[in-house]
Amino acid sequence: MRLTDLIEGVFHRRVLRRWGRIAGRAERLDLEALSTLRAKARQIRRLLDRVIFVAEGRLTLPAVGSNAIVKPLYTDWAYRPELWRGPVSPLGIVAVASKTDYGKEVRVYHDCRQTELTLRQTRNSRESDLAPYGLRMDVFRFDGSFLSLVIELPNSAVEGLERRHVIRLSTVVELEKPLEIFARLNVKHGPNVEQIVRELPMGEEDAMVEFDLAYTKLNERRLEKMWLDLIFEGAEMNQIMLRDVVMTRRPRAEM
Known part of the structure; x- marks a missing residue:
């Protein structure tokens, strides 16, 4: 391995010197030679860009695949969706x-009849971030009446679910300008769907709401699935950055 590293180091230094000399005389080269070198340089740059992209993704903290979650006391289920x-x-x-x-x-x-909405997954890199990735939504002209993200939750979300449970949604949200965001929890049991709507606190980057199932008519014996709707009111001409979305579940304290 030491011999291999030594050979690769020598070769790397030679490549750097060669391209350094080429860069130094690029202004004086004839156009045909410059065109040939440009094609070679672009081939190398494509490979280098790919290596840099992968390296930055893997080396930037939080690490890809990290599932560190801040859990309330007695939490019996916690989940961060795939996109984050x-x-x-x-x-x-x-x-x-x-x-x-x-x-x-x-x-x-x-x-919308004509949407001017873009989505992009971004890499979180702040010291305070727990989620490896975030979601950026850029909304320009928007002639519709609603915009929502529906997040499907795994089967484990309803395994052991009871009416005594409290479900917490924790988010990290950055907005270009203030807007109302509503969270609607949906639980399907048999032919029925229980829905609980909460508004996320405005002006708070770390926003949290809770859904208390005690006030529903949930049939615990017929649970099928759960999903979350995030609804954005008046999203036109705004940039919405969802740096994290986490769901946790805990039993309510007995009275």
């Missing part, structure tokens, strides 16, 4: 149509 936990494909979407899937768990709904 690991890379999805494609990296971004422009002119997003209604019912567009982004990854396996997130779907966009709106009623």
Whole structure:
């Protein structure tokens, strides 16, 4: 390994010197030679850009795949959706149509006739970030009446779920300008769906709301699935950055 590293180091220094000499005389080269060198340089740059992209993604903290979650006391279930936990494909979407899937768990709904909405998964890198990735939504002209993200939750969300449970949504949200954001929890049991709506506190980057199932008519024996709707009111000409979305569940304290 030491011999291999030594050989690679010598070769690397030679490559740097060669391209350094080329860069130094590029202004004096004839156009035919310059065109040939440009093609070679672009081939090398494509490979270098790919290496740099992967390295920055893997070396930037929080680490990809990290699932560090701040959990309330007695939490018996916690989940960070895929889009905030690991890379999805494609990296971004422009002119997003209604019912567009982004990854396996997130779907966009709106009623725009002509959408000027873009989605992009971004890499979190702040010291305070726990989620490896975030979601940026750029909303320009918006002639619709609603914009929402539907987040499908895994089967584990309803395993052991009871009416005595309190479900907490914790988010980290950055806005270009203030807007109202509502969270609607949906729990399907048999032919019925229980829905609880809460408004996220305005002006708070770390926003949290709770859904108390005690006030529902949940049939614990017929639970099927759970999903979350994030609804954005008056989103036109705004940039919405969701740096983290986490769901946790804990039993209510007995009276």
